[in-house]
Amino acid sequence: MADRVGTRTQDTDETSGEDDPSGSDVASPAGAVPEPRPPRPWTLAVDIGGTGLKASVLDARGAMVADRVKTATTYPMPPDKLVTVLTSLVAPLPGFDRASVGFPGMVRAGRVLSAPHFSTTSGPGSETDPELRERWSSFDLAAALTEAFGVPTKVANDADIQGAAVVSGHGLELVITLGTGFGTGLFYDGHLMPHLELAHQVFHKGQTYNEQLGEEVRKEIGDGRWNKRVLKAIANMRAIFFFDHLYVGGGNSRRIVRDRLDDDITIVDNSAGILGGIKLWESDHVGVNDAG
Numbered sequence: 001m002a003d004r005v006g007t008r009t010q011d012t013d014e015t016s017g018e019d020d021p022s023g024s025d026v027a028s029p030a031g032a033v034p035e036p037r038p039p040r041p042w043t044l045a046v047d048i049g050g051t052g053l054k055a056s057v058l059d060a061r062g063a064m065v066a067d068r069v070k071t072a073t074t075y076p077m078p079p080d081k082l083v084t085v086l087t088s089l090v091a092p093l094p095g096f097d098r099a100s101v102g103f104p105g106m107v108r109a110g111r112v113l114s115a116p117h118f119s120t121t122s123g124p125g126s127e128t129d130p131e132l133r134e135r136w137s138s139f140d141l142a143a144a145l146t147e148a149f150g151v152p153t154k155v156a157n158d159a160d161i162q163g164a165a166v167v168s169g170h171g172l173e174l175v176i177t178l179g180t181g182f183g184t185g186l187f188y189d190g191h192l193m194p195h196l197e198l199a200h201q202v203f204h205k206g207q208t209y210n211e212q213l214g215e216e217v218r219k220e221i222g223d224g225r226w227n228k229r230v231l232k233a234i235a236n237m238r239a240i241f242f243f244d245h246l247y248v249g250g251g252n253s254r255r256i257v258r259d260r261l262d263d264d265i266t267i268v269d270n271s272a273g274i275l276g277g278i279k280l281w282e283s284d285h286v287g288v289n290d291a292g
Contacts, residue, residue, distance in 0.1 A: 016246075030249065049283065098154075101156075102159075103156070104117050124181065141155050157195045170189065170244070184198045247268050
């Protein structure tokens, strides 16, 4: 198991200088009003993607207190390697009190039930390795990262976490993410519902949503044809969920032709994958663990 890198910090004015994003513990000049420290608790937010890993630390209001750190996702990626890579990635960040992690697969109560990207030999679109698939099956990622980070850690599907940052909290709201693959998150009155792995269901011509809408096929068929597929997928989601509002995020959301979208659809920034981390701790969400 990797060495612990997080620090359990106290929400007091006696926080050490190393927890200040500036890294400075120099006293304010006489008569100067010291800048208020970002309010605690601080949350480490990690976004695990099929092509990249990103992390930052958020204060109690959801504002970043440190620049985001990132690194490329490499393959093969068994569970122990992912824990080690994430531990190294977040090491330069200021101390945090808790952690939230978004994972690209089915997660329930902190355990990984499916890891489609990380079960492959060399990344999305490559051959599945039966041994890797077995190693990821029911792996308790929340417990492993709680141990590695040294703070309570919650793990949820990455689209679910992105959605938590953007939903209004009113009615039935659906989030879809368009990036390496296709992701979904469902919310009712702001509460995250159990994750549905729609990405691997048949969408068109015998292929899944992932296979028809993922980054590899977008590059192959071009943005024009890809946009037509996105509109068809949105129509399917509307027929299935009768959502009150739909949010579209992920790295490829910027490629959508917006004037083709209805008024109840909003394009959201990809940074929500980080900013949603704090939302897992703000209310009870069905199926999200508490590893504290």
